[in-house]
Structures are given as structure tokens and as C-alpha cells.
Amino acid sequence: xxxxxxxxxxxxxxxxxxxxxxxxxxxxxxxxxxxxxxxxxxxxxxxxxxxxxxxxxxxxxxxxxxxxxxxxxxxxxxxxxxxxxxxxxxxxxxxxxxxxxxxxxxxxxxxxxxxxxxxxxxxxxxxxxxxxxxxxxxxxxxxxxxxxxxxxxxxxxxxxxxxxxxxxxxxxxxxxxxxxxxxxxxxxxxxxxxxxxxxxxxxxxxxxxxxxxxxxxxxxxxxxxxxxxxxxxxxxxxxxxxxxxxxxxxxxxxxxxxxxxxxxxxxxxxxxxxxxxxxxxxxxxxxxxxxxxxxxxxxxxxxxxxxxxxxxxxx
Amino acid sequence: xxxxxxxxxxxxxxxxxxxxxxxxxxxxxxxxxxxxxxxxxxxxxxxxxxxxxxxxxxxxxxxxxxxxxxxxxxxxxxxxxxxxxxxxxxxxxxxxxxxxxxxxxxxxxxxxxxxxxxxxxxxxxxxxxxxxxxxxxxxxxxxxxxxxxxxxxxxxxxxxxxxxxxxxxxxxxxxxxxxxxxxxxxxxxxxxxxxxxxxxxxxxxxxxxxxxxxxxxxxxxxxxxxxxxxxxxxxxxxxxxxxxxxxxxxxxxxxxxxxxxxxxxxxxxxxxxxxxxxxxxxxxxxxxxxxxxxxxxxxxxxxxxxxxxxxxxxxxxxxxxxxxxxxxxxxxxxxxxxxxxxxxxxxxxxxxxxxxxxxxxxxxxxxxxxx
Numbered sequence: 012x013x014x015x016x017x018x019x020x021x022x023x024x025x026x027x028x029x030x031x032x033x034x035x036x037x038x039x040x041x042x043x044x045x046x047x048x049x050x051x052x053x054x055x056x057x058x059x060x061x062x063x064x065x066x067x068x069x070x071x072x073x074x075x076x077x078x079x080x081x082x083x084x085x086x087x088x089x090x091x092x093x094x095x096x097x098x099x100x101x102x103x104x105x106x107x108x109x110x111x112x113x114x115x116x117x118x119x120x121x122x123x124x125x126x127x128x129x130x131x132x133x134x135x136x137x138x139x140x141x142x143x144x145x146x147x148x149x150x151x152x153x154x155x156x157x158x159x160x161x162x163x164x165x166x167x168x169x170x171x172x173x174x175x176x177x178x179x180x181x182x183x184x185x186x187x188x189x190x191x192x193x194x195x196x197x198x199x200x201x202x203x204x205x206x207x208x209x210x211x212x213x214x215x216x217x218x219x220x221x222x223x224x225x226x227x228x229x230x231x232x233x234x235x236x237x238x239x240x241x242x243x244x245x246x247x248x249x250x251x252x253x254x255x256x257x258x259x260x261x262x263x264x265x266x267x268x269x270x271x272x273x274x275x276x277x278x279x280x281x282x283x284x285x286x287x288x289x290x291x292x293x294x295x296x297x298x299x300x301x302x303x304x305x306x307x308x309x310x311x312x313x314x315x316x317x318x319x320x321x322x323x324x325x326x
Numbered sequence: 327x328x329x330x331x332x333x334x335x336x337x338x339x340x341x342x343x344x345x346x347x348x349x350x351x352x353x354x355x356x357x358x359x360x361x362x363x364x365x366x367x368x369x370x371x372x373x374x375x376x377x378x379x380x381x382x383x384x385x386x387x388x389x390x391x392x393x394x395x396x397x398x399x400x401x402x403x404x405x406x407x408x409x410x411x412x413x414x415x416x417x418x419x420x421x422x423x424x425x426x427x428x429x430x431x432x433x434x435x436x437x438x439x440x441x442x443x444x445x446x447x448x449x450x451x452x453x454x455x456x457x458x459x460x461x462x463x464x465x466x467x468x469x470x471x472x473x474x475x476x477x478x479x480x481x482x483x484x485x486x487x488x489x490x491x492x493x494x495x496x497x498x499x500x501x502x503x504x505x506x507x508x509x510x511x512x513x514x515x516x517x518x519x520x521x522x523x524x525x526x527x528x529x530x531x532x533x534x535x536x537x538x539x540x541x542x543x544x545x546x547x548x549x550x551x552x553x554x555x556x557x558x559x560x561x562x563x564x565x566x567x568x569x570x571x572x573x574x575x576x577x578x579x580x581x582x583x584x585x586x587x588x589x590x591x592x593x594x595x596x597x598x599x600x601x602x603x604x605x606x607x608x609x610x611x612x613x614x615x616x617x618x619x620x621x622x623x624x625x626x627x628x629x630x631x632x633x634x635x636x637x638x639x640x641x642x643x644x645x646x647x648x649x650x651x652x653x654x655x656x657x658x659x660x661x662x663x664x665x666x667x668x669x670x671x672x673x674x675x676x677x678x679x680x681x682x683x684x685x686x687x688x689x690x691x692x693x694x695x696x697x
Contacts, residue, residue, distance in 0.1 A: 019357060252621075258621070
């Protein structure tokens with residue numbers, strides 16, 4: 012299982028989608044789990060919205076011989092009902108859910124909603140029906156408390172099924188062979204700072220194993236930006252419209268500036284967090300769809316390949 | 327709501343500065359990561375610059391406002407920030423638990439009751455675990471500052487909650503929790519309610535005990551019993567908070583970024599506020615890409631293709647990239663801006679670096695108020 016975490020607005024869902032697509036392309040049948048409704052994952056695959064029931068986002072087969080990407084949403088309420096039904100308490104489960112007693116239970120034992128979701132995710136992982144599960148974790152600071160819920164509950168609830176559930180989840184989270192956390196960020200100051208903080212608290216407080224950091228939105232380089240537009244036009248034998256030279260120059264300056272800022276932040280991230288980085292390009296077309304997910308999946312696969320080569324070379 | 331006239335400072339078609347000059351409360355709302363905290367700080371700073379006694383409440387756990395103001399260690403009480411402005415500027419960082427504790431002490435019949443509640447484990451979990459508590463306490467703090475101190479203007483940042491409904495419903499949520507059937511039932515023994523109700527309650531409680539352990543349920547029951555008698559005070563207070571939020575001298579400002587997904591979320595917020603009869607008084611769009619020229623992105627891309635492989639081709643490609651982004655951003659914003667009309671749309675460009683000092687706040691203030 013790969014848990015994709017990062018603060019809001021860094022493109023966590025796009026990364027989850029691309030990762031799932033990349034895995035499917037290498038033949039791994041992949042399930043994406045959403046825990047907060049309405050993330051736009053279905054749109055990224057050009058599909059209608061989905062719910063608690065599993066749907067296929069992109070079917071396998073085709074010339075590449077890819078595997079399926081499937082998806083479902085997990086909510087604490089649904090997970091609780093299912094849990095109670097599985098444990099012979101189906102008579103009371105609906106009534107409990109309908110009376111919104113989940114709120115009271117969740118307050119009585121903080122983290123219980125998270126553990127219900129993680130417990131269900133763990134059950135899916137143990138069912139071995141998927142080669143890979145990608146869990147799109149809650150945004151912002153919630154990611155830490157979400158993943159910390161297992162350890163908290165093991166201490167808070169000493170006996171009973173919740174304790175057992177929390178122990179099982181903790182076993183999964185802390186076993187690097189079963190679970191890795193992929194942190195996503197942008198090459199900007201605040202997101203980098205928050206990512207570094209999150210990385211250390213996840214390692215220290217939860218004991219999860221961290222995969223490479225995905226840095227989203229890195230400007231791809233373009234040739235020619237250092238050159239003066241008038242000179243470049245002369246070289247190319249072109250005539251510029253009035254005002255064009257100015258616009259070309261300003262836009263080039265802007266990109267070079269931002270690339271420089273990004274480079275500084277990437278370096279700072281590398282300095283503060285000794286984890287390999289996978290970089291994904293900034294996509295200028297604002298409405299992301301299946302073709303962009305595919306493009307990013309390619310970039311991820313390339314990145315993973317070169318990381319593997321790097322690791323191979325170092326060994 | 328009272329009747330509106332052209333001199334009513336609460337008519338929607340006001341500038342952001344009008345809101346700062348005439349409003350009592352400004353609530354900055356929007357999804358996470360769009361710069362709400364910084365925006366709230368800039369608005370508060372503008373209040374101080376305009377001579378008002380201003381306080382900004384931040385809820386952001388990342389302590390970014392403290393960074394932006396160059397102040398470490400903000401507490402749950404307003405602390406004064408000195409600076410070259412005619413008014414006053416204070417800031418505080420919401421501490422959900424302390425705010426809740428204060429509220430319990432305020433409403434308790436005697437120190438014993440307060441003590442029993444504050445020590446209860448279930449109660450101690452509420453501030454971190456009951457969803458909506460942080461939002462509720464933010465609004466409670468806002469109310470407290472507005473009613474019980476002499477600030478002219480209180481600016482409040484909101485938690486990056488998933489939806490505006492959580493935030494608007496926060497005060498109602500806890501009182502509903504206290505109205506809950508289970509609460510009624512577990513406190514019933516002291517009130518002599520019918521035995522049948524108790525049987526039903528016992529069955530639910532037994533199930534809950536099986537899942538989370540009897541200890542946890544005992545804590546909850548003890549909390550509800552200790553809380554008995556205080557709920558009316560809490561409910562009345564929550565009603566006052568709602569009244570303040572919907573008061574016409576309270577202005578909601580929606581903060582967003584121009585990205586498609588963020589604008590969708592902002593649109594959702596706007597709809598929820600509309601449903602609650604709360605007008606959005608201004609839309610602030612942070613991190614807008616510059617608009618380098620009026621040329622069409624497609625034509626520019628074609629030029630890039632005709633000069634592919636040359637420096638000029640690269641320059642055109644780059645310009646086409648940014649023209650495309652800028653036009654898409656405007657496309658995304660159009661629907662939302664129309665929906666919120668006549669509320670002004672204020673655009674703040676992408677800045678060179680993150681804000682961590684007053685100069686940075688001044689720069690944003692320039693874009694918010696002078697453009």
C-alpha cells in the first residue's frame with residue numbers, strides 16, 4: 012500500500028491518480044482509496060463520480076497490457092456499519108449509524124473514525140485482491156493525526172476489537188514491506204517547510220517508512236529564454252509585432268525567476284530531508300484530464316527508473 | 327436584516343477598504359493553502375493603518391501568521407503589535423482547548439462543576455476530536471473579542487475545513503450534540519425518565535462498550551452527567567454567535583487561488599454561504615499569473631511551432647504557456663465572480679517569495695487596497 016499525503020493544493024490527488032496509472036501500466040492491478048469525498052479523482056480519469064462501491068477508472072488490457080485502475084471511497088460511517096455487521100452486530104449497526112452515535116463514539120475515543128477507515132483499508136490490503144493500493148490521505152495536518160490514530164488508540168483503548176484493529180493497522184503502517192508513505196509538495200517555501208515537519212513527525216511518531224518525496228509543479232526548462240527576443244528574432248529571420256518583444260521578454264524573465272526560486276527550494280528540501288525526490292512538471296493546461304495523468308505517469312515511471320539506477324549504481 | 331439604502335455600508339458593492347473602514351467583523355474564508363491567514367493579517371494591518379483598533383484571530387496550526395508578522399509565540403489572548411500606524415493592531419492564535427475551558431468555567435454553576443468537567447477524559451477529547459469544535463471555538467473567540475473587548479474591527483481567519491457548512495454549523499453542532507438522544511438518556515437517571523428509554527439506551531451503550539471498551543463509555547456518561555444544567559447557557563451563547571455571524575456589520579470575504587479545483591471549492595463555499603443568507607462581500611484571488619499580452623495563446627503557440635528549434639521558438643513557447651495559464655485562470659474565475667456580483671474581485675499576483683515580515687504584508691496590502 013502506498014499512502015499519498017501532503018497539504019491541500021499540492022496536487023495530492025493528481026499524484027495518486029498518476030501513481031495508480033503508472034503502476035497499472037507496469038501490470039499491477041491498482042485500487043485507489045479516497046477518504047474525503049469530491050476530490051476530482053474520477054474527473055482525472057474522465058469518469059463519473061464514484062462512491063463506497065468499487066468502480067473501474069481505467070480498464071486494463073490494450074496494446075500495453077496494462078492492469079486495471081479501480082477506485083472507491085471509504086467513509087467512517089460506512090466502515091463502521093460494515094465492521095459491526097462483520098462482527099455479528101448487524102441488528103444494531105443501522106440504528107447506531109442513524110442515531111449519529113458515531114459522533115459520540117468518535118469523541119469518546121479520538122481517532123476512531125480514522126481507524127475505521129484505516130482498518131477497512133488494511134482489510135482490503137490483506138484480501139490480496141489488488142497488487143497495489145493507493146490511499147489518497149486527508150489533506151493538511153489531518154494526515155498526521157490520521158496516521159497517528161492507530162498508535163493513539165492502542166494506548167487509549169486497551170481491550171476489545173478497536174484495540175485489535177488499531178494494532179493490526181499499526182503493524183501494517185510500520186512494516187516497510189507492506190506500506191510506504193509518499194509525501195507530495197510544491198517547490199515553494201511554505202509547502203517545503205510543512206513537508207519537512209510532516210516527514211519527521213510521521214517517522215518519529217508513527218514509525219512509517221517514507222518513500223520518495225514527490226515534488227509537483229516543477230517548471231520544465233525551455234531553450235532560448237536567456238536570449239533577447241529582438242536578437243532571437245533577427246537570428247530566426249522573423250519580424251516581431253509591436254509590443255511582442257516586451258511580452259516575450261517579460262514572460263521569459265518570469266519563468267527564469269520562478270525556475271530559480273524553485274531550484275532554491277528543491278535544494279533546501281534536499282538539504283533538510285535526505286529522501287530521493289521525484290519531480291513532476293508544472294502543467295500549463297489548467298484542466299487536467301486522462302491524457303495529463305498519463306503524461307505524469309510516464310514521468311513518474313522515468314523518475315522511479317532513474318532512482319533505481321542511482322540506487323543500483325551506489326550499491 | 328434592516329432595509330438597505332445607498333448609504334448603507336453593508337451593501338455588497340463596496341470596496342474592500344470600505345469593509346475595513348465600516349465593518350465590525352471580517353471573516354476570511356476559503357479552502358486550505360490559498361493564503362487566508364496572510365490575507366487576514368493584511369486586512370487587519372489595513373484597519374490599523376486606517377486608525378482602527380484591530381485584532382486578528384488566526385486558527386492556522388502552522389503558525390504562519392506569527393511568521394508573517396515576525397512574531398513568535400502568539401497566545402490565546404490578544405497581544406499588541408507595535409508599528410507605525412495610527413490605529414492599533416493585535417493578534418492572537420486560537421487555542422481551541424483553552425477557549426473551551428474558559429467557556430465551561432463561565433457557564434458552570436460552581437467551581438466544582440467546572441472542575442469535574444475539565445478533568446473528564448471525554449471532555450478533554452472534545453476539543454481535539456469532535457469535528458467542528460475548532461470552528462466553533464474560533465467563532466466563540468470572535469464573539470468574545472467583539473462583545474467583551476473594545477476592538478473596532480476583528481478579523482478572523484477560518485480553519486481549512488472541507489466545507490463551509492461545518493464552519494457555519496459549528497456552534498449549532500455542539501448544542502445538537504448536547505441535545506442528542508443519548509445525552510438525554512444517560513442523564514435521565516437523575517431526572518426519572520421512563521424506564522423503557524433506559525432499556526434502549528443501555529442496549530446502545532452496551533454495543534458501544536463492546537466496540538470501544540466500557541471505560542470509554544463510562545467517561546462519556548460521566549461527562550454528560552457533569553454537564554447537566556449547563557446546556558442552556560451553551561445554547562444561548564451559540565445563538566448569539568450565529569447572530570453575530572449573520573449580522574450585517576459582519577463581512578465574509580472569500581479567499582481563493584485561480585486554479586480550477588480551488589475555484590470549484592470556493593464556488594461550493596459561496597453556495598453554502600448563500601444558503602445561510604450570508605453574502606460574500608469580496609472575492610480575493612491570490613497567486614494570479616501575470617497577463618503578459620493580449621495575443622491569443624493558440625496563435626502564439628503556432629508562432630512557436632513555426633520557429634521550433636530556434637531561441638525565438640522557445641520564447642514563443644514560453645509566452646504561449648503563460649498566456650494559456652492566464653486565460654484559463656480568468657475562465658475559471660468568471661462564473662464565481664458573476665455569482666458573487668456586485669462583490670468586488672481583487673486580484674493579487676504571484677509574489678516572488680512567501681511573506682514573513684511586515685514589508686511583505688505591505689506589498690500585499692498594496693495589491694488589495696490600492697489597485
